[in-house]
Amino acid sequence: MCSAATHNVKSIQAAASPEELKSLIRRRTQTVRSLCARLLRVQDEERRRLARELHDSTGQTLTALKLQLASLQEGVRVGRTDPADFAQVNALADQALRDIRTTSYLLFPPLLDERGFCSAAEWYVDGFSKRSNIQVRLHLASIGRLPRLIETAFFRVLQESLANIYRHSASRVADVRLTETAGIVVLDIQDYGCGIPAALLDQFTRAGSGAGVGLAGMRERMEDFGGRLDIISGPSGTRIRASVRIQNVSSGSNQSSGFKHAVAA
């Protein structure tokens, strides 16, 4: 069951009278509407960012490549070609390939499907640290492969938590831990910054509203398959804890070995 639904059922059970129920439903409907509107805005922003990135990086490289090709063509026409021109065409084509690879990897890193969460996390954290100048210490237990849904959810939680650390926390250091204890896998992302404003966190924890798409989306993803997202935050930092109970299964998996199956906690 999704988080909003879980939350609603608990609140409905706690509501005493029909009047309370009506006002609860009204509040929930407003929350869902504003979340949907925010989601659409974020989607638009993401598309704008991608369009700008494609235009500014790959677009510019391809324009330079075209100019270089035109000059080469002219050189061939007048019987004067310089091997250095070919080398430059090659370099520009390489640059365009690199730009496209970076953009597509950031959207969905192939490593995640091919080698699993740990490899994708190492790759992502490396790039994030270089781009942001935030030191991220990775402590990843070797727990083997998890179902694709969980690996993807963990990866998105990691991305959003690091993005929040960069945008909001002012922390220069973060710790990322992946552990498995008694069948519960936990991804823990900790910073040492200013913390989430207490009123905002309180509203989000009580009513599921007041935050952006980031926190709500992470919680929604985790609760979708019986996991959970806990947020512990104060003036000395924030800790995002995504956890899910798993059990080993011997067959019927879509992954070759070490496959584990999520069960509702």
Ligand SMILES: Nc1ncnc2c1ncn2[C@@H]1O[C@H](COP(=O)(O)OP(=O)(O)OP(=O)(O)O)[C@@H](O)[C@H]1O
């Ligand atoms: N690590 C953090 N440190 C300090 N404040 C944080 C942190 N993470 C989140 N916050 C606070 O919680 C708010 C909600 O976070 P959330 O990720 O839901 O939305 P957002 O980052 O503002 O926007 P988006 O919808 O693009 O993610 C942030 O605006 C910020 O005030």
Ligand SMILES: [Mg+2]
């Ligand atoms: Mg965010």
